[in-house]
Amino acid sequence: MPSALSASAASARITVLDVLDVRFPTSEHLDGSDAMNLEPDYSAAYAVLRTDAGGGLEGHALTFTTGRGNDVQAAAVAALAPHVVGLSVDDVCADLGAFSRSLVHDPQLRWLGPEKGAIHMATGAVVNAAWHLAAKLAGKPVRRFLGEMSPEDLVAQVDFRWLSDALTPEEALEILRRAEPGREQRIGHLLDQGYPAYTTTPGRLGYSDEKLARLAHEAVAEGFTQIKLKAYVGICGTDLHWSAETGFVSGPRMPGLRVLDRIGSGDAFAAGLIHGLLSDTGLESALAYGTAHGAFTMTTPGDVSMASLAEVEALIAGGSAHVRR
Structure with a gap:
């Protein structure tokens, strides 16, 4: 691998x-909260590789955790020192x-x-x-x-033990070599236009609607065009959309859901939402499709x-979340 090492x-x-134990009391105002993280004290085990070279040559990185989990994570990083x-x-x-x-x-x-x-994180x-x-x-x-x-150096970095059934080193090398001619462009x-980003700052489970709206307006004013909301489809089942043009648009509430398994509910919501958007029936209808399909996934075991x-349309209309076989 090429480098410019001084003597x-x-x-x-x-x-x-x-290993530095860094923690922020973000749970005080529910910053970072979502359906699975109700007291998220954002934290990091911050690793520094120090050397005896002059000029303070060091390598820095971190692994993200929350609160008490940082005790375990910091110890895991330190265990790699030998x-x-x-x-x-x-x-x-x-x-x-x-x-x-x-x-x-x-x-x-x-x-x-x-x-x-x-x-693994350490x-x-x-x-x-x-x-x-x-x-x-x-x-x-x-x-x-x-x-x-x-391309050769990139492929050399990858551990193909878990990949070779789907992609061999030779195949990866060929893909990278084919893409190499356009790399400089x-x-x-990227240097000229940057890379599109979204923000999650406004959309946290513990925020009031008023705070969410204020932070969303601020994010748009700062130049963000995409905002990721941490929504909660729980026992009542609801999802929320916000934009500067529409304000808040909510999905239907579905009280009485018997949640068996949350796995796959996010993907199911996305599938229902996309179906609704492609059907061109309006945003509120699309949210209803997403919420209902997500609800079905949580009321049946497995990730589909x-x-x-x-059945999805019947649930939107007020029917049962029981899948008929």
């Missing part, structure tokens, strides 16, 4: 893996893929992961800190450092409802 950085070693401290900066940055794979092969920590849960933080370190050495932002890598477009359009 001092080339001989540098990682001396410390620091695999990191003492390594050559040159060796780590020369093959970030190999560095990543070395962290998931600890024979004892594997028992807690390594590709799931707190150990590994991600340390690996991302190494990428930050490598990008600093190359004198580039991480996004540019990654975007300018050769795409980078130029198998409800028919007729």
Whole structure:
């Protein structure tokens, strides 16, 4: 992997893996709240790879948690220190893929992961800190450092153990090589136009309608064209849409739902909403289709409802959320 190592950085070693426990009391005003996170004290286990090179050469990254979960997450990051401290900066940055794979092969920590849960998140933080370190050495932002890598280097970073049934390294390399000729133009477009983003700031479960409207107006004034709302389809079943043009538009309430399984309800809501929008029956009707289909998914086990359009429309009209077989 190409880099621009100075003489001092080339001989540098990682001396410390620091873990900072960062927490914000966001639950005081229900910032970040949603149906599953009613007291979200937004937090992060912040990892810093420090080196003995001059100029404060360090790599920074974090893994996001909430509140008490940060106790576990910070400990998980710290547990990886024996695999990191003492390594050559040159060796780590020369093959970030190999560095990543070395962290998931600890024979004892594997028992807690390594590709799931707190150990998975901790590994991600340390690996991302190494990428930050490598990008600093190359004198580039991480996004540019990654975007300018050769197809061969990109493929070398990926652990294909879980992918090769669907995509082999050779196939991935061919895809990247085919896309390579237009890369500079795409980078130029991003630098010139930026990348479209949405904000979640206005739409939190604990916010009043008045606060949601105020924050939504502020987001639009700041230039956001997309706002993601954290809606709650619970025992009464309702969803909410807001725009500067329409104000609030609500889906139907459905009291008495017997919730068995929430898995897939978001996808089911999206499917119903899209059906309604494509049917061109109006936003309120589209929200009703989304809410009803999401309700069916939560009142049947598994991640699909198998409800028919007729059953969804019957529920919108006030019928039962029982799927007929």
